[in-house]
Amino acid sequence: MGYEFVALSLPPIVIGMLAAMACALPGNFLLLRRQSLIGDAISHVVLPGIVVAFLITGVISTIPMMFGAAAAALVAVVLIEAIRRLGKVEPGAAMGVVFTAMFAGGVLLLEQSDTSGVHLDVEHALYGNLESLIWLDAVGWSSLADPAALSGLPPELLRMALALLVVAGLTWLFWRPLKLSTFDEGFARSVGLPTGLIGLGIVVMAALAAVAAFDAVGSIIVIAMFICPPAAARLMTNRLESQIGWSMVFACLSAIIGYVLAGYGPMWIGAAASVSAAGMIATVSGLILAITALFAPHRRA
Amino acid sequence: MTAVELATDNGQMVSENLTGSPLALRGVTVSYGSEPVVFSVDMTIEAGTMTAIIGPNGAGKSTLLKAALGIIKPLAGRVTTWGGSLDSQRARIAYVPQRASIDWDFPTQVRDVVMMGLFRELGLLRRVRAKHHAKVMECLTRVGMQDFADRQIGQLSGGQQQRVFLARALAQEADLYLLDEPFAGVDAATEAAIITVLKELRNEGKTVVAVHHDLSTVEDYFDRVFLINRRRMGEGSVEAAFTQDALHATYGGRLGDGLIARAG
Numbered sequence: 354m355g356y357e358f359v360a361l362s363l364p365p366i367v368i369g370m371l372a373a374m375a376c377a378l379p380g381n382f383l384l385l386r387r388q389s390l391i392g393d394a395i396s397h398v399v400l401p402g403i404v405v406a407f408l409i410t411g412v413i414s415t416i417p418m419m420f421g422a423a424a425a426a427l428v429a430v431v432l433i434e435a436i437r438r439l440g441k442v443e444p445g446a447a448m449g450v451v452f453t454a455m456f457a458g459g460v461l462l463l464e465q466s467d468t469s470g471v472h473l474d475v476e477h478a479l480y481g482n483l484e485s486l487i488w489l490d491a492v493g494w495s496s497l498a499d500p501a502a503l504s505g506l507p508p509e510l511l512r513m514a515l516a517l518l519v520v521a522g523l524t525w526l527f528w529r530p531l532k533l534s535t536f537d538e539g540f541a542r543s544v545g546l547p548t549g550l551i552g553l554g555i556v557v558m559a560a561l562a563a564v565a566a567f568d569a570v571g572s573i574i575v576i577a578m579f580i581c582p583p584a585a586a587r588l589m590t591n592r593l594e595s596q597i598g599w600s601m602v603f604a605c606l607s608a609i610i611g612y613v614l615a616g617y618g619p620m621w622i623g624a625a626a627s628v629s630a631a632g633m634i635a636t637v638s639g640l641i642l643a644i645t646a647l648f649a650p651h652r653r654a
Numbered sequence: 655m656t657a658v659e660l661a662t663d664n665g666q667m668v669s670e671n672l673t674g675s676p677l678a679l680r681g682v683t684v685s686y687g688s689e690p691v692v693f694s695v696d697m698t699i700e701a702g703t704m705t706a707i708i709g710p711n712g713a714g715k716s717t718l719l720k721a722a723l724g725i726i727k728p729l730a731g732r733v734t735t736w737g738g739s740l741d742s743q744r745a746r747i748a749y750v751p752q753r754a755s756i757d758w759d760f761p762t763q764v765r766d767v768v769m770m771g772l773f774r775e776l777g778l779l780r781r782v783r784a785k786h787h788a789k790v791m792e793c794l795t796r797v798g799m800q801d802f803a804d805r806q807i808g809q810l811s812g813g814q815q816q817r818v819f820l821a822r823a824l825a826q827e828a829d830l831y832l833l834d835e836p837f838a839g840v841d842a843a844t845e846a847a848i849i850t851v852l853k854e855l856r857n858e859g860k861t862v863v864a865v866h867h868d869l870s871t872v873e874d875y876f877d878r879v880f881l882i883n884r885r886r887m888g889e890g891s892v893e894a895a896f897t898q899d900a901l902h903a904t905y906g907g908r909l910g911d912g913l914i915a916r917a918g
Contacts, residue, residue: 385760529778533770536760540822542725543749543832544773545741591806593761 369608372566376578392579400459480631481571516565577635588649607638682731748828771825813844
């Protein structure tokens, strides 16, 4: 059990936790700003950007993917404005059209391009490849202290850890402006805070988390983690600081319980195959939200 | 010192002497779409006074306040504070937004909200010390909310919320206080508490400007009025500017004569 767990289950669980936390952290601010759907939108829009970045550079690497995603976001904004003005369509509908169309375009692009050599295809875009992120150099728990074995960890782990570090570091550094401008934008501006820039910064943080998490865990988890852990956490407390803490707890719980249920759950009930870890993690995060909605201490009347 | 002397002394272009005025607007025009909401407004606030900004709904009162604070960028015109630029004087200005502009469900406590008034002092990372906590409690006590420090803000009544906002403005230790409808939807006790604090501020030499709705209390509460209906309709001391004629001009047919008679 020790060897198998460390080599096959530990890396995906840790990557899942890191991805879940990196997305849930900016998700808290999106939730309080009533912009949760922006997280959803980002994870859709970035797909064509990532594919184009891959087609140009030929490698899956975070920095070109970030630029691709940023360019795609820009195209999305221009398209939304164009549809809204030219078609006189309401903004919500214009957004919905652009996000799904761009995601669909990304899917077509993926299908037509030769990405057979890398982990980039339609299925990965949706539910990642968490189960394949295994650690072949591990011989057991002792490998966690062995530098040679540690260097054989899946690169997604380091990438996700870095993304989480950046998002958490920015949140810590700019905590007061983030809280102030999210609570009371007018007052924040009156004390000289650049509230537009802060709002943009939150979206960029969310995009960073989404792009870094994208090829490891897929967009299903990204979308779920932007919304479910923060929404459940909001029902647990009336303090923003505790809400962030609870959202981290729920993100980790979703990743751990979801992965274990997906990998071992079917076996427990006698079924042969395992189910998608990404799907199960997102489902667990939804169940946590459902439970908090029914029993949490700070449900609103 | 006259304006002319000032210009020669500092080598600056000063069209008129505004250095004494905590807040002066010249030709301020604000537009949300194609039509201006506030059109070419001049306003000069006198130091150490309480001014009510009055006018009908949609007259641009809140917009004017936001333009004065740089929250909305005017299409045209100039805002000066103590003769200088707004950005150089922000530490001396406190703002109380409209209560309805806030999501009171936000997960935060009363003392946190008041602490936000210390943002300019605390900056990004400076530690919150005992003196900051003491300052917060002092401001809460001044508005009679000291027993509610640990309440979630959504659990307060409208009047209590308004008092918390005033406490936050007090924490800013400003010289100029701009309030957007501080008496809207509050109970009588809160209204009395707020006006007491505002008059104290004025008596300490601070300047208070409030968007105000209730014409019947203008004479009791304020020294000066600024009348607006998209354009500047009048400005001056309550005795001189708060007249039947001025109100008729400002409110047009939209205000019952009864209200004006009471105000007159």
